[in-house]
Amino acid sequence: MTQHNHQTAPTQFVEANGIRFAYRRFGNAAGVPLVFNQHFTGTMDHWDPAVTDGFAKDREVILFNNAGVSSSSGEVPTRIEKMGANAAAFVKSLGLTKVDVFGFSIGGFVAQEIALQAPDLVRRLVLVGTGPRGGERMATLTPEAQEIFGASYDEPDHLWLRVHFTKSEKSQAAGREFLKRFRRRAENRDPEVNEKVAPAQIEAIGEWGAPREKSFEYLKSIRQPTLVVNGGKDVVIYPVNSFILQQQLPNAQLILYPDANHGSQYQYPKRFVQDVSMFLSGEEAR
């Protein structure tokens, strides 16, 4: 059997919680699989092959669309908790009993919910460009994010040059490389999300992001070793939220990369895969 990669992995389907989940699964089947939870309005095609194929050398990579997103059926819930429950049901429907969970941005909120609701299912957590429930400036889009998502772009993909990269020449150059990689899968791409996805996700983000009493208390019960990563200049979810996650989680490491915005893992894919792989293989404990 030929081993699939980001470009060639077929979209498969599995039923759970009354939803038909679209997913792709590829890479080295040895070890614990890594399940990817995507950002706002993103599909499986919004991951960077330099990251997914980078991990796939040493472990199995599982991409999926959560309920209501693109090729998955159902509705996008307006609560992160429900997204977490759906994600956990999806993982279990594959017959898996232990996975590593990767979450980016809103996907990082979902990843935390998976760990809270199904602690035995999760071995290690990787939280990228994300924050805690009730973090700083998380109940609404930041002023910078409002500007970025509100602007119009000659090419729609150029939105991501602003979301994921800083204005520096180096970062923008890295961004253009990222866009090439992310368009490289030519066949069987995911359909764009429908118009109901963004409003539902924004409602869920608003509820999750709203400050409340003892906002961060829940983090004490996420006991999995966790790696928190962000760009030091993330204007979508401020880096202080990564710092809060590290400080409040019982067993977390933090990495903030220089001159990087929301998508630091796409600016430094090689370094990122190396840092995260070291963490996932437990070498950080030495």
Added chain:
Amino acid sequence: MTQHNHQTAPTQFVEANGIRFAYRRFGNAAGVPLVFNQHFTGTMDHWDPAVTDGFAKDREVILFNNAGVSSSSGEVPTRIEKMGANAAAFVKSLGLTKVDVFGFSIGGFVAQEIALQAPDLVRRLVLVGTGPRGGERMATLTPEAQEIFGASYDEPDHLWLRVHFTKSEKSQAAGREFLKRFRRRAENRDPEVNEKVAPAQIEAIGEWGAPREKSFEYLKSIRQPTLVVNGGKDVVIYPVNSFILQQQLPNAQLILYPDANHGSQYQYPKRFVQDVSMFLSGEEAR
């Protein structure tokens, strides 16, 4: 010629600024040397051989005592600026024109001053367990540090189990391993510092740590790539100061390790050497 290591490197002397500086130099002479700036009341013997010898495989390691400390002559200045000037003079007196600078705790303040005063001398900076001028709770010892430094210990070395490690079983076990390593050099150890060192260093720390208007403005002129590292539970210099350094320096990466106090590099020496080596070799830019 046999290559020296942390145990065997002879203490040598060089004159600069009217001071006779004690230093040790060992490791792979290829590449840019790494100059170590020590913590409060520490001597060359307070470095961890797992760290120094770890770096020495790939680069030259230079340990020294700054003015007035242990085997170096002169007086400890009561200003960090003057310590920085002395350190820069020491490096130049070795005929070196470009070095990487490592600073731990008060040594991290000195490292920043070296970069400010002799920018052409410094290629990259590694700032560990330290903070910016006027950082949070830096003008006096933190309440935790007062308790730790004020307590008495059955064995004097056990002070470092409290300063550098958390109270967790794992961290304390790592601390006991560290103490063994740090006592391993049997011959030609440095004399303990005299009674004038601590008061002078405390005065310098107090001046440096005092908040002022636009405390962090000076960081904008430290343009060297910088790696900031700390334990996520440092009670001597709070980790928020590492976050501030990363946020304010133009080109900095941050790593906070889990369950680690002031001496995170002694708790995870292997991982630390790996992370810093990756940074020093420029691989972080990819």
